[in-house]
Amino acid sequence: MTRIAHVDLDAMFAAVEQRDKVSLRGRPVIVGGVAGRGVVSTASYEARRFGARSAMPTAEARRRCPPGTAFLSPRFAAYRKTSEVVMALLAEVSPLVEQVSIDEAYLDLAAAGHHDLSVPGVTALAEQIRAAIAEATGGVTASIGVGSSKLVAKIGSDLHKPDGLTVAAPGEEQALLRPLPVTRLPGVGPATAERLRRATVHTIGDLARVDLADLIDWFGQAHGSGLFRLARADDTRPVVGEREAKSVSAEETFDVDLTDRARLNAEIDLLATRVGGRLRSGGLSARTITIKVRHHDFTTITRSATRAQPTDDPRLVAQFARRLLAEVDTSAGIRLLGVGATTLADFVQDDLFGTQTPTDDQPAAGDILAGVGPGGGAPGGVRPGEARSGEVGPGEAQSGGVEPGEARSGGIGPGEVGSSEVGPGDAVAGQPSPEPVQPSRPESASGGWRPGQDVHHDAHGAGWVWGSGRGRVTVRFEGPSTPPGPVHTFAVDDPALRPADPPDWRVVASVS
């Protein structure tokens, strides 16, 4: 049954620019990064004639394209608006639309219940959709593929681009795929194509003759069996509507490689602010913070740490990212920095982790948190409390003198003074912050683990441990910026004490 359609806007970014600016029509247009290290997002079909392609360095596209070619920075707001017009239109065709990207979507035509799903029926419907898109967008064209599966629909939409339509009749699928190069299959990128080439597998027909065991051997279970099935046009993936975001990230490639630590930290703060802001606007919070570092030679590493509790606070994201970066050798030059947030929790957490005073916090059942500032090597200012108290930013309202065993969080202990690279007030240097970051207030380091009470982490560059249950726990902290501290023993309700997230800390804990 020809029930699935794939709708793909043709060179959308460039098409929107040509629509909005008459002088660009008929001319080669490149949309993408126009600075030194930029790459092409979209090349208009006029520009493709000269060899310009998506993902090509813009410098290369400049070499290839003639004088008079327009090189434009993307205007995402305009593209988003056009995308919304198209998606709204598609939603009228079927209740089941899967938007894949800003310019692409699958439709399950059967979900509407009233469409004629014969080949002539879907052909007429697809032409109607194409005409409606062109009209509603002011001339941005779409190519559509229709077939029995996502695979066939997707390949079909590509087959007669731009402004084209392909309908694959039931039973024709394999014949359609057989002569095509394997690179047309979704999931076959440069690495897979190269491995297949070494096995003299060039077309999808070639691929269909390879043993499943070989494919799994070469590509692993998931990818191998996936290729096996796709080569046979065996694709039962459903069209799915809304999907939840799994990560939020921001990254930046610098015009010139950076080595200066202060500058790198400032960039981290910028990125963290973007990530935190998007978490907040999406009503999300994250437990895992990841940084990405691309070195001068393009080698790329990631470092991540998972927190005991989720956060959406840009300052906390920045602190974690800075601590992760502190363990990376940046002396040879950094080309790109990124900050990401994963393990997303889907709840609004203002009440839990907001920047309100920590005294509103309630303990998390069973959580034991033990923290210390690296400043003195001795655990300082640990107060009764729970996970949330650690989310308090530096210098925020502090409440001392809370008695052991009380549920109220005591806020920040003295331990955080000087305990991270984040100086007072610069946690999000130069960035708008929902809360002013005030200088940390130094306190005496007379604090320590207080036996018999719940303890929690501090907020600023400090480590903590948490657990639940019963027993006595011995804890010692050490880290690059902190010599091994004395051993502290205190009672908790659970021997299951575990180190949490401080990447530059080693929390050594044992239970007796």
Added chain:
DNA sequence: TCTGGGGTCCTAGGACCC
């Protein structure tokens, strides 16, 4: 002027728990 930015999914090893 070699190689963006925002994502998803998979693999593999180690820790940890039962």
Added chain:
DNA sequence: TCTGGGGTCCTAGGACCC
């Protein structure tokens, strides 16, 4: 108190997509 297997979580990296 010799050995092991399964499941889950965490981390790091890689391939791929638009």
